[in-house]
Amino acid sequence: MRRPARPDHSWQTQMVEALLDSSMVVDRQPRALLVELIGDGLGRRVFLREQPTALLDVIEIVRFCMATEGGLSALLSAVRLLAGRSSRTTETVERLVAEWESARGRKNQPAHGAHGSVAASRTDGPVGGPPAAGPHRDxxxxxxxxxxxxxxxxxxxxxxxxxxxxxxxxxxxxxxxxxxxxxxxxxxxxxxxxxxxxxxxxxxxxxxxxxxxxxxxxxxxxxxxxxxxxxxxxxxxxxxxxxxxxxxxxxxxxxxxxxxxxxxxxxxxxxxxxxxxxxxx
The missing domain is CATH 3.40.50.10140 (Toll/interleukin-1 receptor homology (TIR) domain)
Known part of the structure; x- marks a missing residue:
């Protein structure tokens, strides 16, 4: 018998719970807007399978962002816009993304490397800092x-x-x-x-x-x-x-x-x- 979809590990569980704690994912329309904003951050359309419940939809979104280069940074930007920069949800997502990127940096980069941070994961410029050189900006x-x-x-x-x-x-x-x-x-x-x-x-x-x-x-x-x-x-x-x-x-x-x-x-x-x-x- 196939098990229902669920978060893969404790970090993903925390991320899913943080998003579900906000009204921005309660209904299908706000969740669709969240996905659209993630796509804007990645510079392309994002198509995800529709799930029967908000929980499964959010799990699908988080898994996609984890598996996509720049996905978690795009998720963070979308959450900041929809939930507000000073909201509890945004603060939790910021912390979790920073933990994920820090862990990736320790695993994949030399000790002196500056890559793997939340800011470096955006291809069009750092979050909250000066954008990268080039004309294509929001x-x-x-x-x-x-x-x-x-x-x-x-x-x-x-x-x-x-x-x-x-x-x-x-x-x-x-x-x-x-x-x-x-x-x-x-x-x-x-x-x-x-x-x-x-x-x-x-x-x-x-x-x-x-x-x-x-x-x-x-x-x-x-x-x-x-x-x-x-x-x-x-x-x-x-x-x-x-x-x-x-x-x-x-x-x-x-x-x-x-x-x-x-x-x-x-x-x-x-x-x-x-x-x-x-x-x-």
Whole structure:
């Protein structure tokens, strides 16, 4: 008689329990979003067999990530986005991934090697640190100099959540050709985050970058342009038809949550909440 699927060992058991402890895997739709975000982190679509219960589904997800190069790092990035960076689930997953990568490093690398860490396992750059050289990153932050503080805050929060970011103040170092770098940012990063203010719409280069991103996806199917409104005004022109993430008058933690929820919706194509809505009657 075939035994039911179960975690292979104690580490996997801890990982499965940590994920099941969060509401993000209770229903099939959030689990499907988790798998989609893992695929985004790996740079390819992920297809897993549907299992009859949440437990078996989560076991399948964890086994896949364990067996795939960069899989656990992609899982960690997805959990940070869905559960929040400071949640108990995220903290537990971070610890378990660090333990796994440390064990792999001790087994497979020389004592002086720097590989095998959580940061080194991502092919597109370290989690929470500066991204690796190269144009293919998750987000290009487009802004005008008057809104540099907002741009840096947004870039920092996105990288803290595990995304890779291209932003002028950090990446256009001495010797860079900034116009060429801007062009590569808009055309080769997966999405452009436009820091939306009146100053941005009054900037020639700001509007140009937004229009280039919009031109690459005029119907918004791939959501290549993700405006983030940080000033109380009504966008006009071509940007008036693009749904934006609104951070106006929010406290820092609320703004961080709305930013990450918003980019999660842009990447996943839907923003269904993880918890059921309150009964309105």
């Amino acid at each position: 987000f290009f932050v487009s802004y005008t100099s008057a809104d540099g503080d907002w741009a840096n805050w947004i870039a920092w929060e996105l990288e803290a959540a595990g995304f890779t970011v291209l932003v002028q103040e950090w990446d256009f170092v001495a010797g860079s050709n900034w116009q060429f770098a801007m062009d590569r940012g808009v055309t080769e990063c997966a999405r452009t985050v436009a820091v939306l203010t009146p100053a941005y719409l009054g900037s020639v280069y700001g509007r140009l970058e937004a229009h280039v991103a919009q031109g690459l996806d005029p119907m918004g199917v791939a959501r290549r342009l993700v405006p983030v409104r940080v000033a109380p005004f009504a966008p006009g022109g071509l940007l008036s038809g693009v749904v934006y993430i609104d951070l106006v008058d929010l406290a820092p933690e609320d703004a961080r949550r709305r930013l990450l929820d918003g980019v999660g919706g842009a990447r996943g194509g839907r923003a269904k909440p993880l918890a059921p809505p309150r009964f309105p009657g």
